[in-house]
Amino acid sequence: MNKEEDILLKEGKMLPVMEHFYTIQGEGAHTGKAAYFIRLGGCDVGCHWCDVKESWDPTLHPLMNAEEIAETAAKHCKIIVLTGGEPLMWNLDILTSKLKELGCTIHIETSGAYPLSGQIDWITLSPKKTGLPKEEIYAKAHELKMIIFNNNDFKFADEQAAKVSENCRLYLQSEWSKRDEMYPKITDFILAHPEWQASVQTHKYLNIP
Numbered sequence: 001m002n003k004e005e006d007i008l009l010k011e012g013k014m015l016p017v018m019e020h021f022y023t024i025q026g027e028g029a030h031t032g033k034a035a036y037f038i039r040l041g042g043c044d045v046g047c048h049w050c051d052v053k054e055s056w057d058p059t060l061h062p063l064m065n066a067e068e069i070a071e072t073a074a075k076h077c078k079i080i081v082l083t084g085g086e087p088l089m090w091n092l093d094i095l096t097s098k099l100k101e102l103g104c105t106i107h108i109e110t111s112g113a114y115p116l117s118g119q120i121d122w123i124t125l126s127p128k129k130t131g132l133p134k135e136e137i138y139a140k141a142h143e144l145k146m147i148i149f150n151n152n153d154f155k156f157a158d159e160q161a162a163k164v165s166e167n168c169r170l171y172l173q174s175e176w177s178k179r180d181e182m183y184p185k186i187t188d189f190i191l192a193h194p195e196w197q198a199s200v201q202t203h204k205y206l207n208i209p
């Protein structure tokens, strides 16, 4: 990245966009709703099971004008999901203020490993041991979505749940390749701890993006 691009990124005027698409939210509290997804490149959290590793290197994704991407998204629908990669690596101020001006509700999918920026209406926090959330985001999260890859992840889920607000919804989602092994365990866990709910990556069953 050259100096000029670096400045535009810091100001949030340009963002590395890996892909943007209109689909149905597959996970969490808003499952089943039409939403426009904007997937930003760049992540250094390093989950070995990440289902979008192609997003990690931000230099592989074209820089797009933040206001233009907002306009494109808002033409399709009014629920916009910012994801990645790790969307909070970037300054989201310009993108989100344009989306707000266009009447959108803005959701974010984040590990919380970087400081919050922009105007966000719904925060889905999915903490990772390899890059723990910044302390400030716990109180602001609307849903906590813990990925269960192995048995130790139930303990990590409980520890993270102790840090969010009382109103925050709590979800357990199996890591996709472990779903046959982990959903029976998630079921038992939820029956014993009914404050938790199950989240399934429904878009993968529907064969949609």
Ligand SMILES: C[S@@+](CC[C@H](N)C(=O)[O-])C[C@H]1O[C@@H](n2cnc3c(N)ncnc32)[C@H](O)[C@@H]1O
Residues within 6 Å of the ligand: 043, 049, 050, 051, 052, 083, 084, 085, 086, 087, 109, 110, 111, 112, 125, 126, 145, 147, 173, 174, 175, 176, 177, 201
């Ligand atoms: C690809 S991440 C991008 C947003 C952000 N970096 C994060 O991790 O929250 C979007 C969501 O997918 C989840 N996820 C990623 N890979 C997964 C997998 N193999 N199985 C289940 N969920 C996965 C993440 O935990 C996160 O909730």
Ligand SMILES: Nc1nc2[nH]cc(C(=O)O)c2c(=O)[nH]1
Residues within 6 Å of the ligand: 023, 024, 025, 026, 027, 083, 084, 109, 203, 208, 209
């Ligand atoms: N349909 C659909 N729903 C999703 N919810 C969170 C996703 C993500 O990758 O952040 C995602 C995704 O990639 N597709």
Ligand code: SF4
Residues within 6 Å of the ligand: 043, 044, 045, 046, 047, 050, 051, 052, 053, 055, 084, 085, 086, 111, 128
């Ligand atoms: S934090 Fe999100 S994008 Fe980054 S590696 Fe983990 S799941 Fe993938």
Ligand SMILES: [Mg+2]
Residues within 6 Å of the ligand: 051, 052
């Ligand atoms: Mg996904």
